[in-house]
Amino acid sequence: KLFNELQELKGNIRVYCRVRPFLRGQGTSNTVVEHIGEHGELVVVNPTKPGKDGLRKFRFNKVYSPASTQAEVFSDIKPLVRSVLDGYNVCIFAYGQTGSGKTYTMTGPDGASEEEWGVNYRALNDLFKISQSRKSNITYEVGVQMVEIYNEQVRDLLSADTSQKKYPFFCSTWILSTTQQSGLSVPDASMYPVTSTSDVLKLMSIGLQNRSVGSTALNERSSRSHSIVTVHVRGKDLKTGSALYGNLHLVDLAGSERVDRSEVTGDRLREAQHINKSLSALGDVIFSLASKSSHVPYRNSKLTQLLQSSLGRRAKTLMFVQLNPDITSYSESMSTLKFAERVS
Ligand code: ADP
Numbered sequence: 145k146l147f148n149e150l151q152e153l154k155g156n157i158r159v160y161c162r163v164r165p166f167l168r169g170q171g172t173s174n175t176v177v178e179h180i181g182e183h184g185e186l187v188v189v190n191p192t193k194p195g196k197d198g199l200r201k202f203r204f205n206k207v208y209s210p211a212s213t214q215a216e217v218f219s220d221i222k223p224l225v226r227s228v229l230d231g232y233n234v235c236i237f238a239y240g241q242t243g244s245g246k247t248y249t250m251t252g253p254d255g256a257s258e259e260e261w262g263v264n265y266r267a268l269n270d271l272f273k274i275s276q277s278r279k280s281n282i283t284y285e286v287g288v289q290m291v292e293i294y295n296e297q298v299r300d301l302l303s304a305d306t307s308q309k310k311y312p313f314f315c316s317t318w319i320l321s322t323t324q325q326s327g328l329s330v331p332d333a334s335m336y337p338v339t340s341t342s343d344v345l346k347l348m349s350i351g352l353q354n355r356s357v358g359s360t361a362l363n364e365r366s367s368r369s370h371s372i373v374t375v376h377v378r379g380k381d382l383k384t385g386s387a388l389y390g391n392l393h394l395v396d397l398a399g400s401e402r403v404d405r406s407e408v409t410g411d412r413l414r415e416a417q418h419i420n421k422s423l424s425a426l427g428d429v430i431f432s433l434a435s436k437s438s439h440v441p442y443r444n445s446k447l448t449q450l451l452q453s454s455l456g457r458r459a460k461t462l463m464f465v466q467l468n469p470d471i472t473s474y475s476e477s478m479s480t481l482k483f484a485e486r487v488s
């Protein structure tokens with residue numbers, strides 16, 4: 145019921161904006177956020193244009209203030225996550241410049257306590273809980289894949305040479321049927337069955353260790369790759385023998401900041417161009433879905449190809465648009481908001 149309400153909000157695409165708090169030692173007075181309304185309104189002020197002329201109003205399905213907790217955010221998306229058990233394909237993204245809170249929202253801070261867990265852990269936890277409490281004639285199996293897209297190359301973050309035990313039989317049979325069902329195009333990535341949150345924690349920490357990270361001019365740890373956690377769910381009706389498949393993609397996108405071509409060369413420039421290309425391809429796909437266009441350009445990037453089955457008209461998509469409230473990020477925040485405005 146809750147989900148139907150959500151659904152009516154905006155077809156199958158929702159955009160939630162999350163403003164992160166100022167960090168310790170960052171001060172609090174220099175914010176670009178003028179107002180956050182209860183119905184998804186966000187008013188941003190241009191620091192070089194004080195007064196009415198500098199105000200710009202946006203509207204999303206929801207806007208979270210810096211005071212919002214991880215639990216609050218998750219409780220809003222729970223119905224979306226649970227629809228995977230009914231056979232839906234769901235995609236949840238975090239978009240924004242480096243340092244805007246994408247990883248915080250999706251995974252949580254480094255060494256997160258349970259309270260600080262992000263969407264990934266909470267979603268899996270909830271799926272376990274719900275699937276175990278549902279009607280006993282349906283059994284659910286849950287499998288997890290984790291890949292990264294770096295420079296348009298897909299890399300398996302859970303590949304075999306980890307200490308984890310692999311389950312090739314389970315993978316090959318299940319992945320085959322799952323990929324045929326959903327058109328998912330990463331059949332080569334290892335998939336691990338999970339039955340508890342502690343399994344998930346172990347897998348994620350291996351995956352995180354395997355991610356490419358580098359440091360930016362902002363001198364912060366930054367991700368120049370997209371990371372995708374895919375949760376496959378197979379529900380089997382023990383009476384009829386029929387099966388139901390759903391999958392959930394949890395995507396922590398690469399930083400959306402524009403890179404000054406005059407300042408970077410070589411690897412950095414190439415990375416920036418790949419990121420740029422894939423983020424605009426993603427924007428184009430979501431835009432054409434939202435505008436009900438007859439052609440959806442999935443082919444323009446690895447990211448959109450990989451997520452095709454979960455970015456369709458029958459799938460459900462949620463984008464977290466992350467904002468750093470500091471005035472020094474004003475122009476990046478504006479371009480983030482404009483990207484979001486186009487797809488919402
Ligand atoms: P990104 O992944 O977009 O580069 P991070 O998630 O790493 O950004 O966030 C940058 C910093 O801000 C981290 O230290 C993170 O813990 C902190 N942070 C982000 N969002 C929040 C939040 N909602 N509450 C508290 N701290 C946050």
Ligand code: MG
Nearest residue numbers: 246247366367
């Ligand atoms: Mg990050």
